[in-house]
Amino acid sequence: MKGRTRSKFWRVKCACGNEQNIFAAASTAVNCLVCSAPLTTARGGTAVLAEKATLVKTLE
Ligand SMILES: [Zn+2]
Numbered sequence: 364m365k366g367r368t369r370s371k372f373w374r375v376k377c378a379c380g381n382e383q384n385i386f387a388a389a390s391t392a393v394n395c396l397v398c399s400a401p402l403t404t405a406r407g408g409t410a411v412l413a414e415k416a417t418l419v420k421t422l423e
Pocket residue numbers: 377378379380381395396397398399400
């Protein structure tokens with residue numbers, strides 16, 4: 364299996380200060396658990412970081 368993504372999970376920080384782990388290959392959009400802002404959108408089976416979200420680090 365050739366993976367395009369190097370990391371399986373991202374630790375993402377929302378504009379509201381909440382941090383949460385997101386599955387990098389999520390096929391659905393992920394929203395912040397605190398303020399419901401979109402953290403990622405799904406594009407072709409890969410999560411794409413949303414405007415308000417900041418990538419803190421990638422997790423193996
Ligand atoms: Zn938030």
